Amino acid sequence: MQTKATVILLLLTLFAVGCESAKKQSSQDDSQAVSLQAQLEMLQRENRTLKNDLKELQQKMVNLQGMDRYRLDYVTQVDSIEFGRFTKPFDEDEDGGDDGVNIYLVLKDQQGDVIKAAGKVHIEIWDLAQPDGERLFDSKSIELKDVGKYWLPGFGGNHYKFILPWPNGQCPKHSNLTLKLTFTDVLTGEVFELQKTLSVSTC
Numbered sequence: 001m002q003t004k005a006t007v008i009l010l011l012l013t014l015f016a017v018g019c020e021s022a023k024k025q026s027s028q029d030d031s032q033a034v035s036l037q038a039q040l041e042m043l044q045r046e047n048r049t050l051k052n053d054l055k056e057l058q059q060k061m062v063n064l065q066g067m068d069r070y071r072l073d074y075v076t077q078v079d080s081i082e083f084g085r086f087t088k089p090f091d092e093d094e095d096g097g098d099d100g101v102n103i104y105l106v107l108k109d110q111q112g113d114v115i116k117a118a119g120k121v122h123i124e125i126w127d128l129a130q131p132d133g134e135r136l137f138d139s140k141s142i143e144l145k146d147v148g149k150y151w152l153p154g155f156g157g158n159h160y161k162f163i164l165p166w167p168n169g170q171c172p173k174h175s176n177l178t179l180k181l182t183f184t185d186v187l188t189g190e191v192f193e194l195q196k197t198l199s200v201s202t203c
Helices: 002-066
Strands: 080-083 088-090 100-108 119-126 136-142 159-165 176-185 191-199
Touching: 080 176, 080 191, 088 191, 100 119, 100 176, 119 159, 136 159
Parallel strands: none
Antiparallel strands: 080 100, 088 100, 100 159, 119 136, 119 176, 176 191
């Protein structure tokens, strides 16, 4: 009789433990379900935001595509570029030797007026008297997001100003260098190029 009672007690204990474990598992499942639901709602909100952003971009593209070349001609844009007259080597420490080049870039519209326009700038300085593979003396690229920092308005004119010190403090081995500048207009995608010969002091 005692053995039978012990067995019944053991079964009841196992049943209670099983119920408690099931409750814990159910609680964990509920917690996971709540977390997954929150993640799903967050992803759905992000998806709606992305869709709205995409619609705005698509509308902007439609507007731009609807502006044909004829109408674009009436928008102020870069028509030509030139070096400013002060584009030349500079002697920063006044020791009689050049330390780099000041470069002034002037942008002009269809009427020949100076304008400020956004774009990318790439500058190269070449020493064409050097052997093949050693002719590129220095180069610098200014990305679209940074080019506005170089805009210099004022009494001397409105232009971009770029300063290129000699790389690593080294000076040119030959007195004639070739300065090449490329400007890519962000509005039209048109690429403008300039070249200029520079007379510099040598080592």
